[in-house]
Ligand SMILES: O=C(O)CCC(=O)C(=O)O
């Protein structure tokens with residue numbers, strides 16, 4: 001598969017958020033490329049469901065996850081430590097497609113599988129110490145569209161939301177993680193699964 005065909009990386013939207021740098025590329029991958037990537041990742045990724053501990057309470061994470069990398073650095077959040085597997089062929093293709101746009105070389109990706117509308121990702125920022133001070137996070141979405149919400153850490157009335165489309169890239173850079181939280185809320189609608197791949201640098 002040649003991911004350079006039909007690319008639309010010149011079409012992007014910069015979100016109007018103070019103390020943040022968030023850029024959305026709605027059609028980074030064509031419909032057909034996105035369909036193939038979704039089906040392949042669904043089958044080939046080693047999806048797992050971890051228990052998380054938040055405020056002393058332990059429960060199964062409301063989605064499946066996986067960690068892949070070109071090194072052996074682990075990633076820890078919410079009392080979970082994940083150890084990576086080597087990148088698959090499709091993950092390398094996606095990484096090579098988003099790196100020139102992101103202007104960074106990623107080492108690692110965390111994958112999320114939201115099986116239905118009850119799966120979610122609670123308010124957080126990607127500010128783990130492994131990621132460094134102003135991390136660049138390249139977030140690719142495949143499958144069902146889901147809303148991503150942002151909330152300012154100091155002024156909780158400052159909010160933004162964006163619907164993440166099949167085949168899109170959302171780049172979060174600069175002070176975004178320092179000043180903003182993000183979440184993927186549940187929805188009562190009956191919906192199909194969604195895969196999200198967040199590329200990161202962990203050295
Ligand atoms: O599913 C998404 O779009 C967001 C995932 C996310 O925030 C994360 O994995 O840190």
Ligand SMILES: [Fe+2]
Pocket residue numbers: 124125126182
């Ligand atoms: Fe996140």
